[in-house]
Amino acid sequence: MVSLANSYLLLAAILFCMGLYGALSKKSAIIVLLSIELMLNAANLNLIAFSKYGVAPSITGHIFSLFSIAVAAAEAAIGVAILIAMFRNRGTSDIVDMDSLKR
Amino acid sequence: MISNLVAFFSNGESLMFFLLALGTITGVVLMNSLTKVIHMVVALALTFISLGGLFIMLQAEFVAMVQVLVYGGAITILMIFGIMMTKHDGEEPQEEKTTPQQYTLLGGSVALFGILFYAIQKAEFVPAAFNPGVDNTKEIGLQMYTMHVIPFEIISLLLTVAFIGAIVLAKKEEE
Numbered sequence: 001m002v003s004l005a006n007s008y009l010l011l012a013a014i015l016f017c018m019g020l021y022g023a024l025s026k027k028s029a030i031i032v033l034l035s036i037e038l039m040l041n042a043a044n045l046n047l048i049a050f051s052k053y054g055v056a057p058s059i060t061g062h063i064f065s066l067f068s069i070a071v072a073a074a075e076a077a078i079g080v081a082i083l084i085a086m087f088r089n090r091g092t093s094d095i096v097d098m099d100s101l102k103r
Numbered sequence: 104m105i106s107n108l109v110a111f112f113s114n115g116e117s118l119m120f121f122l123l124a125l126g127t128i129t130g131v132v133l134m135n136s137l138t139k140v141i142h143m144v145v146a147l148a149l150t151f152i153s154l155g156g157l158f159i160m161l162q163a164e165f166v167a168m169v170q171v172l173v174y175g176g177a178i179t180i181l182m183i184f185g186i187m188m189t190k191h192d193g194e195e196p197q198e199e200k201t202t203p204q205q206y207t208l209l210g211g212s213v214a215l216f217g218i219l220f221y222a223i224q225k226a227e228f229v230p231a232a233f234n235p236g237v238d239n240t241k242e243i244g245l246q247m248y249t250m251h252v253i254p255f256e257i258i259s260l261l262l263t264v265a266f267i268g269a270i271v272l273a274k275k276e277e278e
Contacts, residue, residue: 004120005228008161011124013219015150018131021212025205028140030185034147037178038131041154044170048163057233059242062166063251066243069166069173070258074265076178080185081269088276093189 005053015042033079040072126153148179165240
């Protein structure tokens with residue numbers, strides 16, 4: 001019976017890389033936020049996989065991933081609020097137009 | 104090879120893992136290839152819910168429920184609201200040809216995946232027994248209120264501050 005631990009880690013690696021690519025290549029700010037959520041979720045999958053298959057399996061991994069979910073939710077709320085404020089003031093939600101710090 | 108595959112798919116756990124991983128990766132690939140922003144968000148909802156299924160397979164029932172509630176429900180809906188309030192057409196602006204920057208990004212992501220793949224393949228896992236307790240939620244509650252009280256309080260403070268900040272940021276400014 002082969003253990004599935006490596007498969008879970010590989011799946012998390014795939015998710016993280018796709019999320020990284022999405023976060024850096026997409027033009028719409030909402031999708032960039034969602035890609036960041038995806039990367040956090042890949043890290044959560046790793047935490048939970050290690051809490052079952054790791055060297056010292058324990059339930060602490062679950063608690064850590066709950067904390068990370070809470071932080072991700074706060075980040076998503078703040079991100080959407082910033083986008084709405086940005087859209088009200090500048091009339092755009094494209095990443096390429098967010099360059100006032102460069103000028 | 105064939106017998107390996109047959110052995111893999113005749114095992115219930117492996118089969119379930121395969122189906123859920125397929126759902127997860129399908130969602131991510133669709134997110135990266137669709138053009139309408141709303142469709143991308145729905146594709147990612149598929150990913151989040153499949154991940155919840157994977158958490159159940161890893162004996163993390165409580166985290167799975169939180170995942171489905173927070174990610175599959177709240178964050179997806181929040182993002183859809185964000186699109187409704189900011190987008191005019193909801194169309195991801197497409198460029199005609201791929202820029203060199205995007206090739207670099209793709210190369211970088213694939214290289215990162217290569218490194219991770221190599222490291223994961225090299226890793227050896229000693230099987231150790233995981234005892235999630237009879238009641239997963241109860242175990243988590245006991246640990247959270249004994250060993251992790253201070254992080255828990257800090258997280259609650261962070262959430263309060265974050266939501267007040269979000270309301271202040273998004274509320275209509277006075278002229």
